[in-house]
Every structure is written in C-alpha cells, then in structure tokens.
Amino acid sequence: MTHDAVVVLDAPSAERIAPVDPSSPILVDHHEPDNLASRAVASLVDTGAGATAELVFRLADAGGWELSPEAALPLLVGLLDDTGFLMGAAPRSVTAAVDLVRALNDRSADLPQLLDQSRASGEQSARALGTLRASGYRAGDLFVAVTHVGGYETAAAHALRDAGIDLAVVCSEQADGLRVTMRASKAFVEHRSLGGDILPALAEEFGGDGGGHASAGVAELHEESIDEVEAFLIAHLESELGLTFATVAWEQSSGLKWLGSIHRCRILLILLWTAEEACPGLCGEPTFFGLLW
Ligand SMILES: [Mn+2]
Numbered sequence: 001m002t003h004d005a006v007v008v009l010d011a012p013s014a015e016r017i018a019p020v021d022p023s024s025p026i027l028v029d030h031h032e033p034d035n036l037a038s039r040a041v042a043s044l045v046d047t048g049a050g051a052t053a054e055l056v057f058r059l060a061d062a063g064g065w066e067l068s069p070e071a072a073l074p075l076l077v078g079l080l081d082d083t084g085f086l087m088g089a090a091p092r093s094v095t096a097a098v099d100l101v102r103a104l105n106d107r108s109a110d111l112p113q114l115l116d117q118s119r120a121s122g123e124q125s126a127r128a129l130g131t132l133r134a135s136g137y138r139a140g141d142l143f144v145a146v147t148h149v150g151g152y153e154t155a156a157a158h159a160l161r162d163a164g165i166d167l168a169v170v171c172s173e174q175a176d177g178l179r180v181t182m183r184a185s186k187a188f189v190e191h192r193s194l195g196g197d198i199l200p201a202l203a204e205e206f207g208g209d210g211g212g213h214a215s216a217g218v219a220e221l222h223e224e225s226i227d228e229v230e231a232f233l234i235a236h237l238e239s240e241l242g243l244t245f246a247t248v249a250w251e252q253s254s255g256l257k258w259l260g261s262i263h264r265c266r267i268l269l270i271l272l273w274t275a276e277e278a279c280p281g282l283c284g285e286p287t288f289f290g291l292l293w
Helices: 035-039 052-063 069-082 091-114 121-132 153-162 194-206 226-241 254-278 286-292
Strands: 007-009 026-029 042-045 135-139 142-148 167-174 177-184 208-212 216-221 246-248
Touching (some): 026 052, 052 069, 052 091, 121 142, 135 226, 142 226, 153 177, 177 208, 194 216, 194 226
Parallel strands (some): 007 026, 026 042
Antiparallel strands (some): 135 246, 167 177, 177 216, 208 216
16 A cells, blocks of 8 residues: 555554554654654644644644644544543643534534433443442552453443542453553652553553553553462552552451441340259349340
8 A cells, every 4th residue: 555654543552453563654643652653754743732633623723724623523533532631631722622512513413412421331341340340459558459341441441430439450361461540630740650661660560552641541461360460560559659558458447347346245145044944043133134125
C-alpha cells in the first residue's frame, strides 16, 4: 500500500498500534509520550488535552479548515466521552466542545444515541465482581485495590474509584498474558503518574507494554500470574513512595466485639441454667439466673 504519510492518533507507543509499525509517523496524542515520540517527523502531543479529538479540532481550527457536521460529530463524541462529559475538563476543552456543538447543525439529532451511557449487563457485573474480588491495601490515607474481571475492566476500575479507592488495579486474562487497567485519584497522581511511571515499570518488569495518562492507563503484560503482578506492584509502590502498605482485611469493630461477648455470656448462662434445672442446687439460687436473664 502506498502512502505519503502515516498519522498516528491517540497511541503513544509502537506496541499499541502493532502490527502497524510506521518508521516516521505524524503523531497526534494526549497520552504520556512513549517510544513513538522520538521517531515522529511531526507531532502535536499535549497531555493537558481532554481527548485526541480535541487536538484534531485544534489542528482544524489553526488551519482554518471548515468543520463539516460530519466531522464535528465524531470529534464532539470523542471529546465528551474521553472527558466524562467535560467533568473537570480544562477551559480549552470546554471551548472546543462549544465550537463543535455549533458546527453540528442538523447532525445534533444524532448525538443522544451516540452518547448513550446506559450500562450493559456485563458492565454491571464487572463492577460488582471487581469490587467483591478486590484485595485492599492501605498506607495512611492512600487506598489501593487489586482485582480481576473477565471483561469491562474500565467499568470495574471506575466502581472501585467510586468507592473511594485511590489506585484501582484491574487485571484480566488475555491470550498471551495479563491486561492491567489502572485508574488513580488526584491524591495518587500528586505522587506518581500511571502512564509516566507505574505502568511502564510493570511493562519493564514483566515484558510487554504499558502507558497512558497520569490518572488512567493500561499495561499488556507477558505474565500470567496476578499474584506476581500484585506483589511486584505493591513492593514497587512502597519503594517509590516511601510508604509501607498494610493489607486491609475485615476487622471486627470494638462495638461488635462487645456484642459478641454479651452473646457468649448468654450462652454460658443458658448452659448454667440447664445444669441447674437438671441438678437443682448445683449453681446456687435459680432466681439469680432468672434476674440476670
Ligand atoms: Mn484518550
């Protein structure tokens, strides 16, 4: 196939677009830069952009190209979907969205069905199973959860994030290893970037590819054991952050313990009462038990 140029969109590494392997691509991306950045002949990379669609919009805008409704529609869907409907988006992303809405014209009627957010049933069970299967770690205010699902990894990660977990790690088995999907809180990102630090470190340890954004990313690892990945990740986080993680297991609260001991007292009393009934005088005055009861 002959071509003048290869434009790579929304992918920072050659591994992410394999088996395509362009030697000198034009790169448009908003992920943390990886190995495609050094071989690109021209690039528009901005990790502050809400979506790669926003960068395409900026190119069109800067070039003075007219945005047809047919072009504006997918760009707007990309921008809204990638930013979670502009939740926490930068002013520049919001401005781009407004311009794209304006360019929609009669295609605006197509928007609702393209942005349908109702959850598929598989997504619901991934959220539930991912949460139930999670093992938890805590260091001070920082919570980490590691879990595994069969699919809808992103949904499972969001469920854990919704529950207040700072670093949600969702593993899923693939034909040749594990996919590890991560989402992180702002508090976590202040320490380390998922796409810049954590996921590449996993890929380096186990082989494969890892990257993405500061707070969201994925690694495809040549490793089948979730336990191995989990152990390495926690040890890596401990050495990188200078923290010690404790596993979070279910602990009986002191109130419940107290209720438990009351329950044990009652069982003891019933036993004594029964003994007293069987052999009167064995435990002293029966009315004493009656009062206690
Ligand atoms: Mn994106």
